[in-house]
Amino acid sequence: MKITRIVAYQVDLPLKEGRYAWSGGKAVDVFDSTVVAVETDSGITGYGEVCPLGPFYLPAYAAGARAGIVELGPQLIGCDPRELGQLNDRMDRCLRGHAYVKSAVDMACWDILGKVAGLPVCQLLGGRFGEDVLLYRAISQRSPAEMAENVRQYRDEGYRRFQLKVGGDPDEDIERIRAAAGVLQPGDRLVADANTGWTRHEAVRVVNAVRDIDVYIEQPCLSYEECLSVRRLTPHPFVLDESIDGLQPLLRGHTDLAMDVVNIKISKFGGLTHARQARDLCVSLGIAMTLEDSWGGDIVTAAIAHLAHSTPEPLRFTSTDFNSYVTVANATGAPQREGGRFSASGEPGLGVTPTDAVLANPVLEVA
Known part of the structure; x- marks a missing residue:
């Protein structure tokens, strides 16, 4: 099984309470989430998601997740998504740091592994x-x-x-x-x-x-x-x-x-x-x-x-x-x-x- 395509989608997630506020006056009204689809040559697609808590919480921001996938994605085409150790080793060698960029891809590959095995990820x-x-x-x-x-x-x-x-x-x-x-x-x-x-x-x-x-x-x-x-x-x-x-x-x-x-x-x-x-x-x-x-x-x-x-x-x-x-x-x-x-x-x-x-x-x- 090989990865053939990686597609990302941007989704706004408004809050039911209208606003989420925490230390230092930081607040978010609408969260910017990225959904990632990892497609394979077997017809199985896995899905992941990453949603930073704004750009001022951890060293992560929503647009950065998508920019990172543009940089990292070409290095993953042809990889076997079921071999999660190898996949993560490749991601870490091809893109230093930026853990949050890799998260949705890794999550999607666990989704694929579960679908192939016929088992829930847990x-x-x-x-x-x-x-x-x-x-x-x-x-x-x-x-x-x-x-x-x-x-x-x-x-x-x-x-x-x-x-x-x-x-x-x-x-x-x-x-x-x-x-x-x-x-x-x-x-x-x-x-x-x-x-x-x-x-x-x-x-x-x-x-x-x-x-x-x-x-x-x-x-x-x-x-x-x-x-x-x-x-x-x-x-x-x-x-x-x-x-x-x-x-x-x-x-x-x-x-x-x-x-x-x-x-x-x-x-x-x-x-x-x-x-x-x-x-x-x-x-x-x-x-x-x-x-x-x-x-x-x-x-x-x-x-x-x-x-x-x-x-x-x-x-x-x-x-x-x-x-x-x-x-x-x-x-x-x-x-x-x-x-x-x-x-x-x-x-x-x-x-x-x-x-x-x-x-x-x-x-x-x-x-």
Whole structure:
């Protein structure tokens, strides 16, 4: 089997809430997603998706994903999409860095492998653990009262994990954490995610001010070293995200006891192949994980579900269902939330088919 053509499609994903805001005044109204189709000489096509969280979150941006595919795509024509180790080695040799560019291609090739094998991707990634996957809801940065009300509303919809977007003014963030914690019920979990937004002294102020609250602290500062210093000053469970983008940072974090939970984002690692490597390393080391991506629609949501569902439950802290945040469906067959949980599809591959509207407007083709 050989890759014969790679086609990319651009899809706007407007938000149901109208606006998603996080640290440092960053906000997005419409997410710019790229759907990639990898076609083969056997007639089987796989689909992937990459959707950076704007150009100011990680070193990634939407137009860059498409430009990178123009650069990388010709080097992949003629490759066997089922040989994922070789494919990723070739991508890494032909394009240094730019993990997010490779993510949708790798995802599409996992889709092909599942279709060829007649198995859902989660079985190929290690098997299906449990009946479903527990989800979190991200709470966009607003006033403390509004964020607490959002937590209450989403709890009524079945969510039990809440990720507060903080990383703003420390005094207001302290109020945000206290207000949200005040509406929780037994069994709920609250994460205060600063997305690198605090300086070290601000982070220390916040964690000391909320010592009496049951809350996880996520990525308070920009650098790993700053986060580690804050970690050593707080009794709260600690999550690292932006600082952990490969196996070496992950091993360093484990050695330094820098985190209790790590966030594995598919596109941050370069696709399901490398995300699985990181996941399996975490399983071996006993590190709990949030399994997700930067953002996306139905195809990314399906990939998240397969990665999460193939992860042992004791180390599966949470995941998320991005397709429930947006107003546009870019595929059918994706998992849909039920009571704060979802399940990976049992169909071969990712179990999704892009909608006709998506496939009608290709923005680039490599053959």
